[in-house]
Amino acid sequence: MNLNVQISWDSYLAQFGEPPGYVDFARVGPTSHEVAMMVIETARLSRGDSSVALTWFEGVTADARSSAARLLRAEEHEVAFVSSTSHGLFAAAAALPAGGAILVPRGEFPANVYPWLRLAERGGPQVRWIDSLRVTPEIIAEHLDDSVGALTVSAVDALTGYRAPLGALKEVLGPDRLLIVDAIQGLGAVPLEVEAADILVCGGQKWLRAGWGAALLLIRDRVAGRLLPGLGGWSGVENPFGTGGAQDGLPPGAESHSPRDTSGPSPLGTADHPRPPLPGAIAHTFTNPDFPAVAALGTAIDLVLGVGTTAIGDQITETLGVMLDTARSAGAQVLLDDLPATERGGIGSFRLPGRDPLEVQRALSDAGLVTTARNGWVRLSPHATTPNEAAQRLAFGLRTVGES
Known part of the structure; x- marks a missing residue:
């Protein structure tokens, strides 16, 4: 991947070769030449020494995180990789404390409905429906009371194309309520007020044109302390394998901030669990990402950044x-x-x-x-x-x- 490299418009267009009548990017976006070559390279490396491949994947993942942070105007540790938009939304839903309510537009794509319904069944915030084709600040204001702790909304509606005014929505919600954004129909396609999102998720297979298997999960520092570990698994905790070294078992790009445990290994050579969550969005991951898919996603994001x-x-x-x-x-x-x-x-x-x-x-x-x-x-x-x-x-x- 070429970080921070600007490219000409003609060079950007030359990357793609879908049929001239393909106008279905809201469903899936055909990938670029560079993305396809990255997928081939990851497959080639995977046939050889896995330790060499893993080291390479770690570097590419770090590059992809840096590119994603630029696109989202975020700090790198605020970005993690999950498998899909749905995965990211379920992680967000599982991270919300119990009680209260979350506002959900009834016409949302189902991926942004079922996480909230499923977690409501398990003690999470209760779903309060919004019946409107356009989620405006005025409509949100009408639904606010002391029980509402969050709003989830698509940055761009999958059927109408309505682009939500994220900045104005966040202003109405205020700092004490979360704005959760499903950005898959907008990120990389049109300018979005991403700074307004407290939590944002976006898969790579549509407008980013990265193919399947990887998605962005953004959790801003300003709200991280109010969230539960939720779906956080071994990849989201500090030193999950014990005491062999300060960084043993950390996912690529993760850095431990806890004092090293020097009490010696347990009889089974494992750590005492549960371990403290890692800082940043990675705390909400439950395993390593699909590294080849992350490599493709990072390559696709670099192309978007290259032309803007x-x-x-x-x-x-x-x-x-x-x-x-x-x-x-x-x-x-x-x-x-x-x-x-x-x-x-x-x-x-x-x-x-x-x-x-x-x-x-x-x-x-x-x-x-x-x-x-x-x-x-x-x-x-x-x-x-x-x-x-x-x-x-x-x-x-x-x-x-x-x-x-």
Whole structure:
């Protein structure tokens, strides 16, 4: 990975080679050439001396953490790697103290619903639903009382494309309530007010274009002391294997801050448990991450940093705007049609009145477009690499539907 290296826009575009009609990045984003080469390199190293590979993975993981911290405008120890967005959200849910309530928009993607429901069943904060397509500061203010300790929200809604005003939401919540953000539909695609998030999770397989198996877990220092270890396992505690050395058994990138135990090993050569949690987000991990997936994620983040989220987001906004205008011209109804471009992520959904969305999606597929049909809507989610040809394919596909 090339840390802190700026690249030209043309060099960035040259990294990708998805079909011109692929506009389904809200489901999964095809990876770059560099990510693919990193995956190949991790597989090559894994065939040889595992100790050599592990040392290399430790270095790459440290680089990836540094890159992720830059992207999230965080300290490195505030970032850890987990397996998926869902994993990170369950870790966040398990870390919340018992009692009180958490605000959850009812229309959230299910990954940001079930962690809170499952932990509520086990004594965690009770779920209090918000019924609104747009989570605004005014709506949140109406739901606040002394029992509310947190709000969880998607940075960008997976169906409407609504970009939550994270800074304004945090301001309404105040310093004593947590803002928990599922950022998978926005991070790397459009600028986000990531500083506002107390806890943030984001998998790599969508807009970051890193493939599967690794996700970011951000826990700010300002709230770390108010959380329980939750799902924290051996990888999240200090010196889990005992007294052989101050750093024995620590995950890559972790540093112990506890005095060394010099009392001697236990009869079984293991540490006395439980051990103290490590400082930072790593305390909420239960095992080592998928190192090859972390290497791919770090490579993908470096590409985003190389050209900047603003440049990527501007191109995504322009391309999506053209595609939504094309749909409107064909008589389509756009979900949240009055949403300004500054409040929309890279997602727009539409439907043709009187037409089955699956029928429309099939026609678009015949025209060479890859989309998702969900909840009665056809979802468009182009990337900065999506060419103008995609809008032409959309116009042709919708025209064929109208003629049928």
